[in-house]
Amino acid sequence: xxxxxxxxxxxxxxxxxxxxxxxxxxxxxxxxxxxxxxxxxxxxxxxxxxxxxxxxxxxxxxxxxxxxxxxxxxxxxxxxxxxxxxxxxxxxxxxxxxxxxxxxxxxxxxxxxxxxxxxxxxxxxxxxxxxxxxxxxxxxxxxxxxxxxxxxxxxxxxxxxxxxxxxxxxxxxxxxxxxxxxxxxxxxxxxxxxxxxxxxxxxxxxxxxxxxxxxxxxxxxxxxxxxxxxxxxxxxxxxxxxxxxxxxxxxxxxxxxxxxxxxxxxxxxxxxxxxxxxxxxxxxxxxxxxxxxxxxxxxxxxxxxxxxxxxxxxxxxxxxxxxxxxxxxxxxxxxxxxxxxxxxxxxxxxxxxxxxxxxxxxxxxxxxxxxxxxxxxxxxxxxxxxxxxxxxxxxxxxxxxxxxxxxxxxxxxxxxxxxxxxx
Ligand code: AMP
Ligand code: ZN
Ligand code: ZN
Numbered sequence: 001x002x003x004x005x006x007x008x009x010x011x012x013x014x015x016x017x018x019x020x021x022x023x024x025x026x027x028x029x030x031x032x033x034x035x036x037x038x039x040x041x042x043x044x045x046x047x048x049x050x051x052x053x054x055x056x057x058x059x060x061x062x063x064x065x066x067x068x069x070x071x072x073x074x075x076x077x078x079x080x081x082x083x084x085x086x087x088x089x090x091x092x093x094x095x096x097x098x099x100x101x102x103x104x105x106x107x108x109x110x111x112x113x114x115x116x117x118x119x120x121x122x123x124x125x126x127x128x129x130x131x132x133x134x135x136x137x138x139x140x141x142x143x144x145x146x147x148x149x150x151x152x153x154x155x156x157x158x159x160x161x162x163x164x165x166x167x168x169x170x171x172x173x174x175x176x177x178x179x180x181x182x183x184x185x186x187x188x189x190x191x192x193x194x195x196x197x198x199x200x201x202x203x204x205x206x207x208x209x210x211x212x213x214x215x216x217x218x219x220x221x222x223x224x225x226x227x228x229x230x231x232x233x234x235x236x237x238x239x240x241x242x243x244x245x246x247x248x249x250x251x252x253x254x255x256x257x258x259x260x261x262x263x264x265x266x267x268x269x270x271x272x273x274x275x276x277x278x279x280x281x282x283x284x285x286x287x288x289x290x291x292x293x294x295x296x297x298x299x300x301x302x303x304x305x306x307x308x309x310x311x312x313x314x315x316x317x318x319x320x321x322x323x324x325x326x327x328x329x330x331x332x333x334x335x336x337x338x339x340x341x342x343x344x345x346x347x348x349x350x351x352x353x354x355x356x357x358x359x360x361x362x363x364x365x366x367x368x369x370x371x372x373x374x375x376x377x378x379x380x381x382x383x384x385x386x387x388x389x390x391x392x393x394x395x396x397x398x399x400x401x402x403x404x405x406x407x408x409x410x411x412x413x414x415x416x417x418x419x420x421x422x423x
Contacts, residue, residue, distance in 0.1 A: 038250040038378055039194060040402045041240070042206045042395075044088070044146065045233055046081060047213030047360065049221060049260030050370040057227055058234035060241060061374060064253060068376030069420055071386035075259040075371050076393060077325040077364040078289055081213070082116055084258035084371075084392060085147040089206075090127035091396030091410025093326045098126030099148070100332045103285050107331060114332075116147070121155040121168055124148050128408055130399050131171040134204055137405045142173035142193045144186050145208035149174050173202065183209055183236035191243040204403045207240070209233045216261035220358045221368070226261075252377030252402050256395060259360045262368035266355040268344040270313045276305035283348055284334045288361030290346040292336040306336060312344040325364070326411070342366040381422050390416045 050072035053061060064070075076087040076094055082102045083094035094100045104114035104123070114123045131141040132153045143149035155168025173193055175181075190207050215229035237255070244251050272283065272290060280298035284291040294302045306315035315338035321328040328337070340346050342362040345355075362369055371392065379402055390413075397414035400407035401421060407414065 036198075036247075036249050037203070038252055039202065040204045040252045040254070040377075040399060041190065042089075042146075042204070042399060043237070043240075043253065043255045044085065044206070044208045045212050045255065045257050045372060046208065046210045047216045047259065047261050048230070048233075048257035048372040049216075049368065050257075050372055051367075052212075052221075052230055053372065055227055055230060057231045058237075060234045060238035061255065061372075064237070064241070064255065064376040065374045068253075068374060068380055068382065069384070069386060070374045071388065071390070072370040073256060073373035073395075074389065074391045075364050075369055076391065077327050079259035079360045079362060079364055079369045081258050082147050086124070086127065086129070087411075088256060088258070088392050088395045089129040089131070089146065089148070089399075091130075091393050091407065091412030092127040093391075093393055093411045095327045095330050095333070096127060096411060098124065098330065098332065100327075100330050101285055101291065104332045105284060105334070119151045120157055120162075121151050121153055121165060122157060124151045124153060127410075129153060130396055130403075130405075130407075131204065131206075132169045133400065133408060134403055134405050135169050135172065139204065139403055139405055140200070140202045141171040141204045142190075142202035143171045143206040144175060144190050145177050146206040147177075149206065150176050171202075172200075179210060183211070183233060184239060187236050187239045187243065190240065191247070194244070194249050195247060204399070209236065212257075213261070216358045218357050220263045220356060221261040222263065226358075250378055252379045253375070254395065254399065254402075255372060255374040255376075256392065257371035257373075258392075259371055260366075260369045261358040261360055262343050262362060262366070264343065264345055264355055264357060264359045266351055266353075268312070269351055269355065270310065270340060270344060270346045271348070271350040272338075272346055273349050275310050275313075276302055278348075280305070281336070286346055286348055288340050288342075288345060288359055290338045291334040292338065293334045294336065302336065306338065312341040313338050313346055315339075339363065342368055375417075375420055379422060380420050384419060387417055387420065 075084050080102045082099050086097045086099040087093055090097045134141045152165045152168025152170055155165040158164035190205055212229045212233055215226040219225040280302040282293045318328040318333050318335055318337055338346055393412040394416035396412045397407045398417045
């Protein structure tokens with residue numbers, strides 16, 4: 001009642017004040033508005049190849065780049081979605097972070113397969129994501145999608161009731177991945193959590209967009225539809241920046257991609273059944289690379305076939321994958337691994353129909369696989385030379401520093417991007 005009767009009076013006071021006081025007598029805007037600490041927002045645009053930025057169709061990203069820092073970022077191998085999103089938020093490459101592929105098997109769970117919908121912490125527990133590092137340090141986090149962010153990290157599955165997970169840590173606010181939730185809605189959900197009172201407002205937020213990757217797969221990296229998807233996601237970046245500005249919320253925004261995209265074609269296929277005898281092997285994954293297990297007792301025959309020179313493809317025992325890939329020690333990696341030359345796919349058989357569109361998963365140093373990186377905000381220095389040849393695992397220590405938590409030791413180099421941050 002008291003509030004009701006006072007409200008019009010306060011409004012009137014404000015209105016009269018505006019008419020009658022001089023500018024110097026008005027309270028300074030900073031005294032009226034709450035002083036908000038900068039928030040750190042990690043945005044992933046799935047499949048945003050580093051050079052897409054040069055197409056001139058993403059003005060909001062270009063503005064963040066020109067008033068911040070922009071450089072191509074090297075993904076981790078294999079250049080797939082789940083291994084790389086987990087590498088970015090854990091600082092560990094797939095060989096150590098446990099998400100070695102989008103589809104996995106594990107001898108300790110012979111009846112199960114990991115797919116992109118698997119949220120049993122068993123698959124994820126090898127490496128701690130930044131939101132868990134933060135939550136443990138009482139730094140509040142929120143995720144508007146990110147692979148693994150729906151997992152009760154560190155939890156264990158009930159032996160009798162596999163759907164029950166005991167323990168584990170999630171971001172304070174998280175959402176189950178759903179492609180039906182559009183870009184504007186995702187941005188609004190981020191803005192909404194930032195409108196909360198300081199006590200329940202996150203310090204670190206993730207935001208994820210998938211439409212550029214989807215368009216790149218269906219239409220290919222050079223298609224008009226993919227260019228249109230760049231513009232569409234860029235408008236959501238614009239909505240985010242405008243929304244933050246409207247609420248007076250400063251932000252350190254780090255925009256990344258998980259990998260790039262290369263065109264595929266029926267003219268660039270290695271059919272595995274023409275290289276080796278299908279009676280000797282079982283394919284776990286195929287595409288830009290193939291991961292393969294031998295039929296027990298057929299190892300010698302399979303090795304003889306895989307290790308002879310085959311154009312556009314190279315195969316190794318997992319223990320002999322060249323060191324620069326940092327890949328081959330994890331138990332979830334199948335015993336044999338073949339990598340296609342960039343743009344060449346390894347398929348079980350010769351494809352019957354047309355193959356078009358794009359894919360990723362190739363060599364992490366291929367120009368087509370390089371990923372977007374933009375950093376913008378009050379914590380970043382401007383006018384420094386762009387970082388060169390840095391890996392996506394270096395993002396984890398960067399984010400940890402931005403949000404004031406101590407990073408776990410990881411594959412990420414805390415020095416790699418430290419000069420981007422104001423002393
Ligand atoms: P890919 O291109 O096969 O490496 O995977 C990209 C796809 O992963 C995207 O198009 C999304 O549909 C899907 N995806 C992204 N995040 C999630 C998630 N958290 N859970 C399930 N699927 C996801
Ligand atoms: Zn991806
Ligand atoms: Zn993809």
